Amino acid sequence: MxxxxxxVEKLRQMVNDAGGPAAFARLHEGVNPTYVSQLLNGAAPxxxxxxxxxxxxxxxxxxxxxAGEADxxxxxxxxxxxxxxxxxxxxxxxAREARAVKLLTEAASLLVDSDVHALEPAGAKSxxxxxxxxxxxxxxxxxxxxxPKTKAQRKRAS
Numbered sequence: 001m002x003x004x005x006x007x008v009e010k011l012r013q014m015v016n017d018a019g020g021p022a023a024f025a026r027l028h029e030g031v032n033p034t035y036v037s038q039l040l041n042g043a044a045p046x047x048x049x050x051x052x053x054x055x056x057x058x059x060x061x062x063x064x065x066x067a068g069e070a071d072x073x074x075x076x077x078x079x080x081x082x083x084x085x086x087x088x089x090x091x092x093x094x095a096r097e098a099r100a101v102k103l104l105t106e107a108a109s110l111l112v113d114s115d116v117h118a119l120e121p122a123g124a125k126s127x128x129x130x131x132x133x134x135x136x137x138x139x140x141x142x143x144x145x146x147x148p149k150t151k152a153q154r155k156r157a158s
Contacts, residue, residue, distance in 0.1 A: 007046045007065040030057045
């Protein structure tokens, strides 16, 4: 396989893995899907400058398109290593999540009613004030400023 055909084949594999030229362009900022299609169809030259530009846009090391094919066994071993590493990370994250849930459950069981009321949002004050009997409810009892006096109350006070 000549150099140009190898470059096009590697690009075609990357584009197919991404789901087509448009999806490939969405994954890699600055890549034009029309230009990718032209490279794949042979309408645009895939020379050294085009290869360098594409490698920079995609974030690949220089020479990726020109490198020969890796041994399939090496590729499988690398994939197996990555899969094993990802499984370990998943197991570790599940263990962390389980510990966090256990700690939260223990902390919640230690709360008493007074702590629960302290955790209520600020809007809960107004709900408690509205639900309280009128003869005992004063805004200042719930952290609000006193209500302004009505005209009748001001006249009586003077």
